[in-house]
Amino acid sequence: MKKGDVICPECSAGFRRLQLDSRRGTPGAFRCPLCDHVLEMLDGTAEVAYRLTVAPEKLFE
Known part of the structure; x- marks a missing residue:
């Protein structure tokens, strides 16, 4: 399993990304x-x- 973080370049939302190579x-x-x-x-x-x-942040304004 691979873990990483991704940030949307448009709205700056942050996501945790999980990749499981053993499943299609x-x-x-x-x-x-x-x-x-x-x-x-x-x-x-x-x-x-x-x-x-x-x-x-704009969700909280």
Whole structure:
């Protein structure tokens, strides 16, 4: 399993990214659920999951 952090360049939301190479995933794109910016194109070779960890400041204004 690989772990990492990703920050959306559009809205600055922070995500935890988990990749499990032992399972096949679904090809497609992962988009930021807050601003719809494409964060990663997925080819389906591994299972990838994202979890929002830091909401952008503009949500609290």
